[in-house]
Amino acid sequence: MTDTKGTALRVAIAGLGSIGSRLARELDRGIDGMVLAAIAVRDKDKHRAFLESLRVQPLILPIDKLWEAADIVVECAPSQNLRAIVEPVVMHGKTAVVLGAGALLDHDDLFALAKAHGGRILVPTGALIGLDAVNAAACGVIHSVRMVTRKPIDGLKGAPFIVHNNIAIDGLHEPLKLFEGSAREAAKGFPANLNVAVALSLAGIGPDRTTIEIWADPTVTRNTHRIEVDADSARFSMAIENVPSENPRTGVITALSVIALLRKQRAALAVGT
Numbered sequence: 001m002t003d004t005k006g007t008a009l010r011v012a013i014a015g016l017g018s019i020g021s022r023l024a025r026e027l028d029r030g031i032d033g034m035v036l037a038a039i040a041v042r043d044k045d046k047h048r049a050f051l052e053s054l055r056v057q058p059l060i061l062p063i064d065k066l067w068e069a070a071d072i073v074v075e076c077a078p079s080q081n082l083r084a085i086v087e088p089v090v091m092h093g094k095t096a097v098v099l100g101a102g103a104l105l106d107h108d109d110l111f112a113l114a115k116a117h118g119g120r121i122l123v124p125t126g127a128l129i130g131l132d133a134v135n136a137a138a139c140g141v142i143h144s145v146r147m148v149t150r151k152p153i154d155g156l157k158g159a160p161f162i163v164h165n166n167i168a169i170d171g172l173h174e175p176l177k178l179f180e181g182s183a184r185e186a187a188k189g190f191p192a193n194l195n196v197a198v199a200l201s202l203a204g205i206g207p208d209r210t211t212i213e214i215w216a217d218p219t220v221t222r223n224t225h226r227i228e229v230d231a232d233s234a235r236f237s238m239a240i241e242n243v244p245s246e247n248p249r250t251g252v253i254t255a256l257s258v259i260a261l262l263r264k265q266r267a268a269l270a271v272g273t
Helices: 018-029 045-053 063-069 079-091 101-107 109-117 131-138 160-164 183-189 195-203 252-264
Strands: 009-014 034-040 072-075 095-098 120-122 142-151 176-182 210-216 223-231 235-242
Touching: 009 018, 009 063, 018 034, 018 045, 018 252, 034 063, 063 079, 072 079, 079 095, 079 101, 079 109, 079 120, 095 101, 095 252, 101 109, 101 183, 101 195, 109 120, 131 142, 131 195, 131 223, 142 195, 160 176, 160 183, 176 183, 183 195, 183 210, 195 210, 235 252
Parallel strands: 009 034, 009 072, 072 095, 095 120, 142 210
Antiparallel strands: 142 223, 176 210, 223 235
């Protein structure tokens, strides 16, 4: 994947957690027409062994300087860093790939900023399926979108909604419904868990009309999402069970969806809307 001058697209990564490190490894191994140009990490020493294992050493830059070395910047960092990463990227007419879609709702002025400066904000499919179908239905009229999420106990621990409401989830023997409300509310209460809900809402009818249920479920070992959409063009439902990564809040497929998105940017054949 190269630009019109035949040079490889430069990719930078903000954060080397489970997703960022997987993406860095894949870029280092080789994604056609792309190079790993730069990385931002809070603690370089913590990741020294990983960085030294890469075949080509990327630049190590502050998060707000990644745009200087890259054409595409992938945000894999804590949500409080989203603006510092994304704003300079889109202001300089470049592309930001945002995994922390929930934090976008607190910085939705970035959409207008990107448009004004020729930048782009891309939200990967992540841990969901069927966003193409939701996007297509949104070209007509969508009556309702509902998502039911069930997660193992460890994947929900520490969520602000649980902490603030003093909900005990340790030792559960049967599923417990923790939350039902809008995608916007879900993103605030479960910021490390519900980026998928915001991605779904942005693809469809928005964060205030998209309904989310969240269950702590000791009977499941995988993060499970079921989506139901009622539109004038179709009525459909989808379900996915994601294998957790080493971070129980994140599925393995999330990193793979970013890789797929990068490969699709200038592919000769692109499947899906």
